[in-house]
Amino acid sequence: MDLNTVLEVRDARRGGAWRPGDAWLGGGTYLFSEPQPHLRRLVDLSRMGWEPLTVTPDGGLEIAATCTIAQLSRFPKPAGWAAAPLFEQCCRAFLASWKIWNMATVGGNLCNSLPAGPMISLAAALDGVCLLRSQSGALRRVPVTDFVTGAGRNVLQRGELLRSVTLPARTLAGRTAFRQASLYGLGRSGVLVIGALDPIDGELTLTVTASTVRPVQLRFALPPNAEALREAVEYAIGPDEYFDDIHGLPAWRRHLTFRIAEGIRRELAEETHR
Structure with missing residues (x-):
């Protein structure tokens, strides 16, 4: 346009x-x-020359704000990243043409801060941290779960720039489970939930996006039973935090959030008993 x-x-x-x-x-x-x-x-920003993807010295991943979805999808993930399948799953959640894949950026998806933004889902679930730069050059770091504050809203101040998102090595080494639901076969995400198991202490993290106006993350020191999970989700997400638009009513999104979260709990619980 x-x-x-x-x-x-x-x-x-x-x-x-x-x-x-x-x-x-x-x-x-x-x-x-x-x-x-x-x-x-x-x-x-297209001529800034930022390296799209950089493996950090400690084994994490720095994603430049200008990294495209195609670059993220094609990036060869190290063998030790058990969470590697999650990258492609979230890229495919765009349901976009190859033309969009080659132009749309990770930073743009985060800064739009829409509930269905799959790069928000990916970065939040893997404990990503945003690096923000002000007009004066001052830097600050904000977790992705705190960066998005509502539907189309975030913590960016006037003229502030999202420079990159860094994913820590520890979460990249953990197992993940991905579930997505839409009203239509090729529709925008109405619910997207990601579970992650900490590779060291077995902590279970559940990150809810798309159904809510902002990312909601729950942490369990030990994998919970079904009742404990349901209580935790109900407590963490208030009725007014479920998104309401043409792609799904709040009641539908809430129902599927509980159902999908339980499916992820079962899948990752099986992982811990293998």
């Missing part, structure tokens, strides 16, 4: 003061998908 209110596209390497009507431009798949009448200038 033509953005006829945009008067300038500026290379982000040139710096300059942030002003009203500015927006960061990554892949642009959202920005150019609908009218943006409030925008006057796009600050293009």
Whole structure:
């Protein structure tokens, strides 16, 4: 879509003061998908030269905000990453064409902060931490579970930039279980729940996204029984936190959240007894 209110596209390497009507431009798949009448200038990140994916010295993974979904999907995961299948599962949750895969960025998906954003699901479930940079150059780190605060809302301040997301080695080495549900066969995620087992102490983490307006994460020192899991989910997610839109009513999302969470509990409980 033509953005006829945009008067300038500026290379982000040139710096300059942030002003009203500015927006960061990554892949642009959202920005150019609908009218943006409030925008006057796009600050293009495509020439920043950030390495899309970097294995950190301790075995974790740093994902640049400009990394595309295609790059994330194709990245050769080390053999020791038991969580490796989760990357492809979340990439496929986009249900997008190859053209979108080659343009849409991980950072853009997080910054849009939509409940069905599968990169939010991936990064939150693997205990990702966002690196944010202000206009003054100051850096701060925020867990992905705290970065998204509601449907389309996050903690970014005026002119602040999401530079990267880092996934720790410990969670990448743990087993995961993935469940997704949609109203339609090829529809947007209505519920997406990911379970993860800590490879050292066996802690079970359950991360609920898509059905809720923000990521909700539950941790269990030991895998719970069905009753304990249900009580924990009911306590953690208030009735007003289930998302309501054309892709699913809150009551439907709530029902499937409980059902899918139980399926993940059973799957990962079997893993601990093998």
